[in-house]
Amino acid sequence: MSSDDDLPEDSKLTKTKSRWAELGKFLTGQLSRPEDARLPPGQHLVKNWPILDLGQTPNVSKEVWRLDIAGQVERPQTWSFDDLMAQPQADKLNDIHCVTSWSRYDNHWKGVTTHQLMDAVGVKPEARFVLFTSNDGYTTNMAIEDFASEDALIAHTWENEPLSRDHGGPVRLVVPHLYFWKSPKWLKRIEFAERDHRGFWEVRGYHNHADPWKEERYS
Numbered sequence: 001m002s003s004d005d006d007l008p009e010d011s012k013l014t015k016t017k018s019r020w021a022e023l024g025k026f027l028t029g030q031l032s033r034p035e036d037a038r039l040p041p042g043q044h045l046v047k048n049w050p051i052l053d054l055g056q057t058p059n060v061s062k063e064v065w066r067l068d069i070a071g072q073v074e075r076p077q078t079w080s081f082d083d084l085m086a087q088p089q090a091d092k093l094n095d096i097h098c099v100t101s102w103s104r105y106d107n108h109w110k111g112v113t114t115h116q117l118m119d120a121v122g123v124k125p126e127a128r129f130v131l132f133t134s135n136d137g138y139t140t141n142m143a144i145e146d147f148a149s150e151d152a153l154i155a156h157t158w159e160n161e162p163l164s165r166d167h168g169g170p171v172r173l174v175v176p177h178l179y180f181w182k183s184p185k186w187l188k189r190i191e192f193a194e195r196d197h198r199g200f201w202e203v204r205g206y207h208n209h210a211d212p213w214k215e216e217r218y219s
Ligand SMILES: Nc1nc2c(c(=O)[nH]1)N[C@H]1C(S)=C(S)[C@@H](COP(=O)(O)O)O[C@H]1N2
Pocket: 049, 050, 051, 052, 053, 054, 055, 098, 099, 134, 135, 136, 138, 166, 167, 168, 180, 181, 182, 183, 184, 185, 186
């Protein structure tokens, strides 16, 4: 019987990395769709960027912001904003789709990819789901395959400006291939778990998966 333990250290790492690549491979929102097929069913295009949340706008400065990364990981960590900036930085360009039916094209983000975060903490093979908690008490959840999407990132910058407080600044998650309620603003905790724990909207009848291309709005 072969196991990961038999492999030298560096090929273990390669194995982990290729596992993320494998998990996230088919989950990109940038499927180079032709322009007329770019809008998911039941959506309309907006040029502005609407603000939607529970009505509490936490005031979290960069100085006090912390991100706990916990659960099924080899190295649980708490990142300050400086720790986040010390990670390799990525640029992403994607479309976002809100379940209330607006979509917004061509958002430029900067931040840390979810792949990078998973490598930094050493996500264990037992981890199958991810639960997020925000400073306003909001929670949401997804399968690790969705978190591992090529397009997903922990974002601090939008259109070359620091992410505004209304849109979740200093730091939010962006998982653009799912409806936007799966992209928590004012992110404060990421927990990797063996089991799924439904978040704020998921326990209130929203779909657990939330693929806009399949119109997974309500369950
Ligand atoms: N912390 C937090 N994140 C949240 C929400 C919220 O209420 N609190 N609302 C979600 C919903 S329903 C949507 S559509 C998007 C809206 O993000 P925006 O205000 O930047 O457009 O944030 C999501 N993330």
